[in-house]
Amino acid sequence: MQFLKEETLAYLNIVSPFELTMGSQKKVQRRMAQASSNTELDFGGATGSDIDQEEVVDERAVQDVESLSSLIQEILDFDQAQQIKCFNSKLFLCNICFCEKLGSECMYFLECRHVYCKACLKDYFEIQIRDGQVQCLNCPEPKCPSVATPGQVKELVEAELFARYDRLLLQSTLDLMADVVYxxxxxxxxxxxxxxxxxxxxxxxxxxxxxxxxxxxxxGVSPCKVTAEKLIDLRNEYLQADEANKRFLEQRYGKRVIQKALEEMESKEWLEKNSKSCPCCGTPIEKLDGCNKMTCTGCMQYFCWICMGSLSRANPYKHFTDPASPCFNRLFHAVDVNGDIWEDEIED
Structure with a gap:
């Protein structure tokens, strides 16, 4: 049977049943009539010179469009239009408001085909766009990765909100590009x-x-400058980085800056552990010995080491002799006297 099929296709001058020769219907009819008359004259012999020069078109199918690509696109557009027409005429249950509505009042996500009414999706899209979550316009179905297309968003939200959505979407896309900076x-x-x-x-x-x-x-090739506020972050980033990132930070800021950040952090940790700040100017003060009446080396202000309150310059010891004071009789509280810690006596 296969050889009969091949001979038939060869006799009809058809290379493939899917390939159609370009031509119009009138031209095909004229060619077929001319071929028939020449065949009768030659009693079934060879066709005339005109038929040899012109290719006979299959009379069963004639393509009168410009190209195959446009024909395919027209078929796809027609199919999509019919699907939309069928969708608009059916009833669907919205899983947000749990109401049955016509397809003309609903919208479906292209990937998952989940259907929701336009009113619910409109509110959902508007809330997400106002919150700046333009990458989260997913299908409301739990664990569904489908995302709404910009055309669907534009159809539901107002022009002002869509402009915000378009701007934020572009910005988020640029943020993901390593070769784009602002x-x-x-x-x-x-x-x-x-x-x-x-x-x-x-x-x-x-x-x-x-x-x-x-x-x-x-x-240029000079290392980046680091502000005092960023030294702490730089130190933490350097300590937590691996060898490759450490080399990158050293190349970016310089080894001296990294070493300075480490030293500054160590000094700050030591001061926080072993000193207190002056209540007047904030100068770190370390208490080595003596009573709890302290004098700031920066602003010469008297203050109490226990409650960190400022003391009177005329009579700073009144703070420890006044019964109404919270530090009454605590001038030498927790002071090392002859190897012993002086504590307040607990009255029975």
């Missing part, structure tokens, strides 16, 4: 493309050249 100037904040292997960024709007690491003016 101009550090508060009045600009435009995204800047960064060259591979370079730490310099040049804003195309304000022409500001900046370092993409510290976001300050570009400083």
């Amino acid at each position: 101009c550090p100037r508060p009045s600009c904040q435009l995204p800047v493309m960064q060259e591979p292997g370079s730490t310099m960024g040049i804003c195309s709007s304000c022409n500001f050249a900046f370092c993409s690491l510290c976001r300050l003016t570009y400083h």
Whole structure:
């Protein structure tokens, strides 16, 4: 049977049943009529010269569209239109408000095909966009990864909210790109493309050249400057980093800055453990010996070591002799006297 099929296709000059020769219906009819007349004259022999020069088109199917790609697109568009028409005519149960509504009042997610009414989805989208959660416009079905398309969002929300959604979505997408940084100037904040292997960024709007690491003016091969507030964060980041990240931090800030951050942190921890700050100027004070009346080395203010209250310059000891004071008779409280700790006597 296969050889009969192949001979039939060869006789009809059809290479493949899926390939149709371009041509119009009138041209096909004219060619077929001419081929029939020439066949009668030749008594079934070879066709005329015109038939040899022109290719006979299969009379059963004629394609009169511009290209196969446009034909496929038209078929897909027609299929989608029919699916929408069928969807709009059916009833669906919304799993948010639990009401049955026509498909024309509902919307479905393309990936999971879960259906919800447009009113519920509109409220859901508006809340997420106002909260800035543009990446969380997922299907309300638990554990469903389907995400609403921008076209669906635009259909439901107002133009102002959609503009916010579009802006935040673009910004979140740019944040995920490693070669995109933002101009550090508060009045600009435009995204800047960064060259591979370079730490310099040049804003195309304000022409500001900046370092993409510290976001300050570009400083070439010099290490990034570190503020006093950032030394603590730098020290913690350095101690928790692996060897590769430690080398990166040393290259970025310099070994001297890293060492300074470590020393500053150690000094701060020691001061917090072994000293108290002056209640007037905040200078760290260490108490080695003596009574609880202290004198600040910075501002020369008298203060109580127990309650950290400021004392009178005229009579600082009144704080310890006044019965109404919380530190009454505690001038030498917890003072090492001849190897013993002086504590207040507990009255029965």
